[in-house]
Amino acid sequence: MKKRVVITGLGVAAPNGVGIPAFTDALKNSVSGIRHHAQLQALQFSCQIAGQPQISDELKNQYFTELELRGFNSTGILYGVIAGIEAWTNAGLTIETNNEPDWHSGTIFGSGTSGIDKFRESIYKIDDLQTRRLGSTVVAQTMNSGISAYLGGKLGLGNQVTTNSSACATGTEAIMMAYDRIQSGQAKRILAGSTGDSGPYIWAGFDALRVCSSKYNDTPELGSRPMSASSAGFVPGSGAGALVVEELETALKRGATIYAEILGGNVNSGGQRGTGSMTAPNSEAVQQCIKNALRNAGISANDIDAINGHLTATTKDSLEIENWTKALNRSGNDFPYINSLKSMTGHCLSAAGSIESVASVLQLHEGFIFANTNCDDLHPEIGSQIDPTKVILKTIYSQPNIIAKASFGFGDVNACILFKKFDN
Template sequence: MSQKVVVTGLGAFSPIGGTATETWENAVKGVSGIKAITDDWVSQYDLPVYIAGRVAQSVEDSEFISKVETKRLDPSGQFAVISARQAWQDAGFSAGDAEEADELDPERLAVSFGTGIGGVWTLLDSWDTLRERGPRRILPMTVPMLMPNGSTAAIALNHKARAAAQTVVSACASSTESLHVALDLIRSGKADVVITGGTESAIHPMTMASFAKMQALSKRNDDPERASRPYDVDRDGFVMGEGAAALVLESEEHAKARGARVYAELAGTGVSSDAYHITANDPEGSGAARSIDEALKAGEIDPSSVVHVNAHATSTPVGDPAEATALKVALGSHTDQVAVSATKSMTGHLLGAAGALEAVMTVMALKDRTAPATINLENKDPDIDLDVVTEARDLPSGEIVALSTSFGFGGHNSVAAFRSVD
């Protein structure tokens, strides 16, 4: 078996919490982070949908980023830096960067971060500035702020990570694929430690209008907290979310040498492509099932060991059944014994950051032996034959496995399999 890779640090900046701990506690309680958008641009553009899951804490109130840094980073970069610093501190490293940490060689530290869209606020605000005020008013940092790899670069610079700085852009599968890259960086011998995760800040009038035009968003403007309702017969689309999440991964050998606290093992990951449609899932779920199967094989995991899935479950009429089908194909009859949580019911859909946030929750589920809630499931779709957790539920003792699944426009499928540790 390949060398073990373990999770030693967690960070999150999400619609239901300013930290990983707060996010997890609210996920267990079933707290919704979805609210009405009250910005002037809602009425200015007469948007048909104006509900979303914005971050629960303002960037200005976070202790993990300075005011100067916020001026040099797109909101997506701000969220990324905050979550990465949280995870770094949580992992117990003794200094702010690898260069100063006695227990870490900066040339053995890498970053693998994902995003679906990147610095869309910077891009579109700069376009408005150019049209209205001319080229002299464009900020010198515009390109570093808008480029999709800007968040990865900011984290790598901050932590002096010199082994690699890689960015994954695979729509809503991005940050789970970033875990796949991170696992390979360690198992290949390229790095001992990787800061991995994902970020997104796309609650912008253009993106809201675009997703609404696709009929992808829920139109429950009058009932925001109940709008995201995975698996419910009355689901009518996803709810936009924003934020970031980060995990510190280490080789087990490196973690043991420095006496690190270990949350769980990242046992395996899987990726595949549907090559079916630019936005729709393959209704047969074959590509998604292959990614699940690949993650299990990579971790030498028997499907019967899987007790929990934090599902992609976006609350779309087409996507939810396709994923349920994929789980049935990959796990067979054992699917009936798996506790499935759909935490987007609380956070909304963080696009490229969704997988990282759900990976953090999956790790916490194993650590606390608790499957988080799925809210708003009032009338379950009879075509979705899954054991959905509607109130937080205990998970079994002993060695168990939990999956985090992510699927994105373009047919991207990615899965992370985590194994519990004593």
């Protein structure tokens, strides 16, 4: 018998809020985390704004020892550890210090890259024949699985400890992987999420592709404009989101707070065939991913109350809406409410799916749907497909029951997951 799977813990390090209380407040009140980035200006990037979590030295010291912080400059691991441990403690779980691993708990924590600044520092030292001065943590900081290794060690996890990587679909895929492992009985709980590094060495390639916003450098909060007629490309972002995904029976037995239930989902690829390419989605694959997610979750398209889309503020936004209308066979006034967190955080790349999933779950748990900022001028191609009132401009308190979350990434990869307000 397949097990029911729920979410019992949440953690986040987002550009507009580090920690669940601050992030929830930002969602409800449309607080932007997009700021001017002096280094991007100095490097003459066309896009000189970014979404980056604000992490104080005091906060770092709560999660890392003085020894660990010596020579440490991997922002991806920093964000992931902060979000991951917050989710773990938020779930009412303790950090054991005994010698026995927790065989029933693991982590699937995704990453696009790890420790780019550390890697660059190391290359310069190698070129300067200083290899012995690289430090003992350079490998752990720069290996892609560094984030899951850090979390696995800090929490003493004895089940699967791994890192997935699927571009912008990474975080949503990680949650689906955790769901599958628990549903099949291979684990009691998995700390699932993803993280993304900050800085010009991550964002430079996108700036070179001319897909980033460059018209709002003097007004950062206006720069990220998903679904807007005046959108000018995405704003780069970073951070981490984390969710404790747990077997319902175990969660009930220990009296855990249950934030939402995972009904199911789907992960697929368009194979870079048809309309798909390294950077463009195969629409047929996107629609199949959504349809298969519904089928796997055992619900109909009409059951969806809201969608937290991928919606990056690029020319592909109207195509994404078209794919949703076709996959759900719902349009006009029949279309669900839809929002994009990227209007407040920018595009957090490999961390996007997990941060946005945390936002989706918070909406279910607290009974609201957050607003789309910077979308007063809805793109006419979108307005012709769905009722403009479905793209809300102010937070509404409507008690959604089921939210669909989707992420689409470079390489023509897709992930869609269905979250439901928990009831017995």
